Amino acid sequence: MRWIDLLRMSISSLRRRKLRTFLTVLGVVIGTASIVVMISLGLGLQQSMYEEVEQSGGTTSLTVTGKMGDGMYTSYSYGMDGTSEEPSQKYVTDDLIEELRGLEHVKSANPVLNVSALALKGRYIGYLDLYGMTPEELKLRNIELEPGGRLPDPDSAELELVVGNGVITNFYEESTGRGYWETGELPDIDFKTDQLFLILDQDAYYSSQNSPSVGLEENTGGETGTVTQTKAPKKHVVHACGVVAGGVDSYNSNSYSVFCDINVLKSTLQKEFRGRAIPGQPTTKSGKPYRQFVYSSASVQADDMDHVEELADTIRSMGYDVSTNIEYINSMKKQFAMVQGVLGGIGAVSLFVAAIGITNTMMMSIYERTKEIGVMKVIGCSLKNIRQMFLLEAAFIGFMGGVVGNILSFIMSAAVNFVVSGESMGVSGKLSYIPPWLALAALGFAVLVGMAAGYFPALRAMRLSPLAAIRNE
Amino acid sequence: MEREENVKTIITVSNLYKLYRVGDSCVRALDGVSFEIREGEFCAIVGTSGSGKSTLLNMLAGLEKPTKGEIIINGCHIEKLKEDELVRFRRENVGFIFQSFHLIGTMNAVENVALPLNFRGEARKVRKAKAERMLDLVNLSKHKKHMPNQMSGGQQQRVGVARALVTDPKIIFADEPTGNLDSHTSEEVMGLMQKVVREQGRTLVMVTHDDHLAEYADRVFHIIDGKIVKIEENLRREREDIKDETD
Ligand SMILES: Nc1ncnc2c1ncn2[C@@H]1O[C@H](COP(=O)(O)OP(=O)(O)OP(=O)(O)O)[C@@H](O)[C@H]1O
Ligand SMILES: [Mg+2]
Numbered sequence: 001m002r003w004i005d006l007l008r009m010s011i012s013s014l015r016r017r018k019l020r021t022f023l024t025v026l027g028v029v030i031g032t033a034s035i036v037v038m039i040s041l042g043l044g045l046q047q048s049m050y051e052e053v054e055q056s057g058g059t060t061s062l063t064v065t066g067k068m069g070d071g072m073y074t075s076y077s078y079g080m081d082g083t084s085e086e087p088s089q090k091y092v093t094d095d096l097i098e099e100l101r102g103l104e105h106v107k108s109a110n111p112v113l114n115v116s117a118l119a120l121k122g123r124y125i126g127y128l129d130l131y132g133m134t135p136e137e138l139k140l141r142n143i144e145l146e147p148g149g150r151l152p153d154p155d156s157a158e159l160e161l162v163v164g165n166g167v168i169t170n171f172y173e174e175s176t177g178r179g180y181w182e183t184g185e186l187p188d189i190d191f192k193t194d195q196l197f198l199i200l201d202q203d204a205y206y207s208s209q210n211s212p213s214v215g216l217e218e219n220t221g222g223e224t225g226t227v228t229q230t231k232a233p234k235k236h237v238v239h240a241c242g243v244v245a246g247g248v249d250s251y252n253s254n255s256y257s258v259f260c261d262i263n264v265l266k267s268t269l270q271k272e273f274r275g276r277a278i279p280g281q282p283t284t285k286s287g288k289p290y291r292q293f294v295y296s297s298a299s300v301q302a303d304d305m306d307h308v309e310e311l312a313d314t315i316r317s318m319g320y321d322v323s324t325n326i327e328y329i330n331s332m333k334k335q336f337a338m339v340q341g342v343l344g345g346i347g348a349v350s351l352f353v354a355a356i357g358i359t360n361t362m363m364m365s366i367y368e369r370t371k372e373i374g375v376m377k378v379i380g381c382s383l384k385n386i387r388q389m390f391l392l393e394a395a396f397i398g399f400m401g402g403v404v405g406n407i408l409s410f411i412m413s414a415a416v417n418f419v420v421s422g423e424s425m426g427v428s429g430k431l432s433y434i435p436p437w438l439a440l441a442a443l444g445f446a447v448l449v450g451m452a453a454g455y456f457p458a459l460r461a462m463r464l465s466p467l468a469a470i471r472n473e
Numbered sequence: 474m475e476r477e478e479n480v481k482t483i484i485t486v487s488n489l490y491k492l493y494r495v496g497d498s499c500v501r502a503l504d505g506v507s508f509e510i511r512e513g514e515f516c517a518i519v520g521t522s523g524s525g526k527s528t529l530l531n532m533l534a535g536l537e538k539p540t541k542g543e544i545i546i547n548g549c550h551i552e553k554l555k556e557d558e559l560v561r562f563r564r565e566n567v568g569f570i571f572q573s574f575h576l577i578g579t580m581n582a583v584e585n586v587a588l589p590l591n592f593r594g595e596a597r598k599v600r601k602a603k604a605e606r607m608l609d610l611v612n613l614s615k616h617k618k619h620m621p622n623q624m625s626g627g628q629q630q631r632v633g634v635a636r637a638l639v640t641d642p643k644i645i646f647a648d649e650p651t652g653n654l655d656s657h658t659s660e661e662v663m664g665l666m667q668k669v670v671r672e673q674g675r676t677l678v679m680v681t682h683d684d685h686l687a688e689y690a691d692r693v694f695h696i697i698d699g700k701i702v703k704i705e706e707n708l709r710r711e712r713e714d715i716k717d718e719t720d
Contacts, residue, residue: 001591001592001593001594002594002596005591005594005597009591012579013579016579371575372577372578375571375575375577376577376588376592378534378536378563378569379563379564379568379569379588379589379592379636379637380563380564380565380567380589380592380593380640381560381564381592382557382560382561382564382592383556383557383560384557385592466536467531467536467537470571470575
């Protein structure tokens with residue numbers, strides 16, 4: 001028998017019992033849709049994680065930090081307390097960067113200097129989380145800028161900033177202390193045009209702020225030492241050369257950071273703190289600065305994702321802390337696999353119920369058609385053809401259910417994404433994501449389930465005795 | 474009688490037994506049957522109800538296995554074939570006409586007639602052409618698009634005859650083909666079957682309990698309690714043959 005004829009017969013026998021076919025297909029539709037939607041939720045989460053990882057350097061990047069007590073890089077500590085110079089201390093210095101560049105599988109290694117600073121603009125004041133990076137490193141970060149923006153010029157004498165799209169929410173009115181989160185109104189600052197005053201020496205700023213009021217009173221009390229040194233800190237006039245793309249509420253990994261060129265930042269710091277310890281820099285026991293400039297971290301790019309872990313181990317054995325996105329991804333992957341397994345399992349249960357429905361429908365159909373099957377056998381329909389006919393019928397139920405189920409899934413997925421994006425801010429990407437392979441796999445799975453469900457009935461039809469069938473009046 | 478020697482034997486049955494065990498007792502549905510049927514012959518199997526006619530025919534068609542004995546059709550021991558081989562054997566050699574027509578209720582006349590061709594994997598156009606030709610032959614040109622429930626019993630049985638003939642089978646088996654028809658329609662269908670079988674030189678084995686209808690056959694096997702008691706040569710064919718030769 002020809003395939004086309006088999007198909008035609010199967011379809012025509014399904015069309016004969018439209019309502020029953022419809023109900024059986026409906027079961028498969030619900031089963032398929034629940035599997036697809038459930039898995040799509042897991043994939044959506046995974047997808048947004050990947051996007052996040054991609055934004056923060058991708059899967060091949062490693063972040064190398066020195067090994068120290070945890071207080072080392074908090075910018076406000078002068079390192080007076082626990083920073084005794086033990087040989088186990090490892091700093092990220094230019095020497096280390098050179099060393100890292102020499103390692104196998106390293107594509108690039110760049111220092112990163114992270115300091116916090118204050119910015120003043122009119123009546124507003126804000127904290128900036130300032131990242132000094134090399135031009136190469138800034139490029140690697142793939143920062144998406146508002147039109148007209150550019151990355152900082154490494155040869156500029158002044159600090160040029162790239163400001164995150166959410167940084168403005170860190171500003172508040174200096175007099176009232178109320179900012180965006182309290183008032184709901186954005187400070188009247190346009191980074192693209194306005195100049196800012198940048199204060200790197202925060203302690204000096206605060207003490208100079210406090211001295212007029214507190215200092216006067218306290219002075220009479222014979223305060224010694226600290227208050228005397230209230231020289232106002234240098235206010236650097238800076239401007240933004242670029243703003244990260246996105247509204248205030250749309251979050252990405254660059255939203256709350258400010259970027260600048262590392263060498264400009266370094267020389268600015270060195271100029272300002274000449275002879276003193278730069279905040280965040282480790283000091284010797286005597287409070288003298290460490291002889292080499294110490295960076296916050298080093299950003300290393302591996303040549304291939306597969307070498308990341310190997311490279312991380314090498315650097316760890318050198319005595320540094322390494323964090324990679326791979327580890328994050330791997331741990332997340334495990335979690336997502338579990339979440340997807342649970343979600344998919346819930347969906348699978350409904351598809352299993354649908355499969356029972358298919359089996360039931362097929363059994364009924366065979367009972368009804370006992371005579372017909374017998375006659376077909378007598379007039380020469382081979383056993384194989386009979387089996388194929390019923391398997392095809394069941395597969396077709398699965399196929400239709402799979403197709404409609406997929407359509408339903410896409411609609412539901414769109415609805416879920418629409419509701420979520422309308423309701424909550426700050427969720428990047430989609431909550432539900434249906435890649436083509438998922439749709440195809442679900443379709444294939446539905447067909448397979450249909451055929452599995454139809455297998456037993458098909459065998460039964462095949463084994464029907466033709467004689468018993470035609471005797472059956 | 475020199476003609477007889479040229480005619481090939483197509484069905485040979487020797488020492489055929491069929492026992493049914495019902496509880497403790499044993500029913501001998503067939504009790505040592507032997508006969509031969511020649512190519513192009515129209516044979517009738519006649520007997521009272523329960524004499525084993527259907528059992529014999531079903532075994533000839535390979536629908537049931539004999540308890541003992543041999544059935545050789547066209548040189549092939551069909552009692553030794555497996556089920557799927559039997560299906561292929563029927564598909565290639567046998568046409569079947571049922572007492573209660575057994576048309577597929579969801580197919581119209583043409584589709585019903587074309588069904589055996591469908592199982593043979595013939596193309597749709599070819600199937601349709603052959604089926605329509607067959608329906609013309611059984612005088613159902615006007616009912617090609619009719620569904621079985623839109624036709625009378627006689628018309629349905631003619632569709633059944635067309636379906637049995639459409640694959641050009643060597644042998645046609647018919648189990649009481651007129652059992653569900655009134656006597657006038659029975660005559661009509663019998664006449665048709667006889668005509669087609671003669672014209673196309675096919676072998677027809679028919680079961681009936683009606684002695685009158687058996688007169689259409691060339692030979693009549695009388696069966697009682699599973700035994701063939703009498704084989705009756707019907708002289709009509711001989712007479713017609715003589716007439717043909719004198720023409
Ligand atoms: N499956 C079976 N199990 C037990 N006994 C059976 C079976 N089939 C047939 N028989 C018995 O075999 C005998 C012959 O049956 P068969 O159907 O061949 O009769 P028949 O000549 O065709 O009768 P009718 O003219 O009524 O159709 C009967 O006695 C019947 O009871
Ligand atoms: Mg009978």
